Amino acid sequence: MLIGSDSGIIVEYKGRRVALDPKHDVRADLVFVSHAHTDHMHRASSIGKVLTSKETLRIAEARGFRYPNASHEPDPSLEMIDSGHVLGSKTLLIDDRILYTGDICTRDRAFLKGARLPRCEILMIESTYGKKGFRFPSVEDIVHKANMLIADMYSRGLPVILMGYPFGKAQIITSLFRHWEPLYIYESVARMNSVYRELGVRLGDDHATIVRSKDIDSLKHGPWLMVAPKQSNNSLFVRMMKKHYNAVTVAFTGWALAYWHSRFHDYTLPLSDHCDFYELVQVVNSCKPNKIYTFHGFAEEFASYLRGMGYDAEAIGSKCSKCNILDYI
Ligand SMILES: [Zn+2]
Ligand SMILES: [Zn+2]
Known part of the structure; x- marks a missing residue:
């Protein structure tokens, strides 16, 4: 039996309740936290066991979420499989037949390997970009385009700020563009980069200078590269960086393909940590499920x-939004 609820999805099997990425404390025998993005975590009370990867546990802690009852004990009916989305992200295979993807990406990017998922009977799959038309170019193409753009700005003496979500995307960006100098890393990104380092991922940013909010009006003039959290050209930070340095902003997000997104930054490039529409269809075809539930986007x-x-x-x-129950036996 499968139950969908406001605070995530709860699966009942063999008399056990497993809550998948609940947003609030829920009554369950086990809570599964797929990864450390805030829309997949909750403030846990002291009751209930939590199943997650050791990387997610550490990153969650660095982001202010603690799971005192986290368990790494092997459970023969629950298997965590890499989901390729961010460091430590997992899909969950329940009872060898029910697969919950969390957020997934099937393409290799920098130090992350794309997900390879098994066959299953019931598939619960994220659908962030589940609309025809969302087709991301290859990572190589995006990196090439970005390098050409940065080289062009450097030749004009202009600094470039590369932007992405501070946990996940910003570490991929750091790793892919670490060869540019001088390299600045904004403090919130640097904090997460150091957690990655602690977890054994080398991003190659040892030569970078960390920029704190108080130093942003005392940077060098002339071209440089910065990795910073994604924010719009209207933000105070970007307005300052444009006023002082004429900086150019480049945001990395799958939403670069959506017409409404382009106005927020000088350039947007569709580097995503999710599957595009066609990759989602490939996942479904390779899992060969009898029943599919879609969520997100x-x-x-x-x-x-x-x-x-x-x-x-x-x-x-x-379905059944009032009672929040999806009947499935
Ligand atoms: Zn995520
Ligand atoms: Zn998500």
Whole structure:
């Protein structure tokens, strides 16, 4: 039996309740935390066991989320498999037949390997970019384009700020563009980079200078590269960086393909930590499930596309929203 709830998804099997990425404390025998992005974590009370990877546990702690009852004990009916989304991210295979993806990416990027998922009977799959048309170019193409752009700005004496979400994307960016000098890393990104280092991931940014908010008006003039958290050209930080240094902003996000996104930054490039639409379809085809639930982003659109392919698919939460129960036996 599978139950969908407001605070995530709860799966009941063999008399056990497993909560998947709940946003609040829930009544369950076990809570699974797929990765340390804030939309997948909750403030845990002292009751209930938590299953997560040791990397997620450490990153969560660095982000202010503690899971005192985290368990790494092997459980034969629960298998965590890399989801390729961020460091430590996992999918969960329950009872060898129910697969919950959390957030997934199947392409290799810098130090991260893309996910390889097993066959399953029931697939719960994220659908952030689950709409036809979201097709990301290869990582090599995006990196090449970014390097050309940076080289062009350097030749004009202009500094460049590369932006991404401070946990996950910013570490991929650091690793992919570490060869540029001088290299500045904004403090919130640097903090997370040092957690990655502690967890054994070498980002190659040892030569970088950490920039604290108080130093931003005392940087060098002339070209340099900075890795910073994603923020719009209207933010105080970017306005300062433009006023003082004429800095150019480049944001990395899958939403670069959405027309409404381009106005927030000088340039946007579609480097994503998620599958694009076509990769999501590939995941479904390789898992060969009998039943599919979609969640996140274009959940309705993706479920409807999959139904058109002959799959039994529905968006989680789209049914029985009052009782929050999706009956499945
Ligand atoms: Zn995520
Ligand atoms: Zn997510």
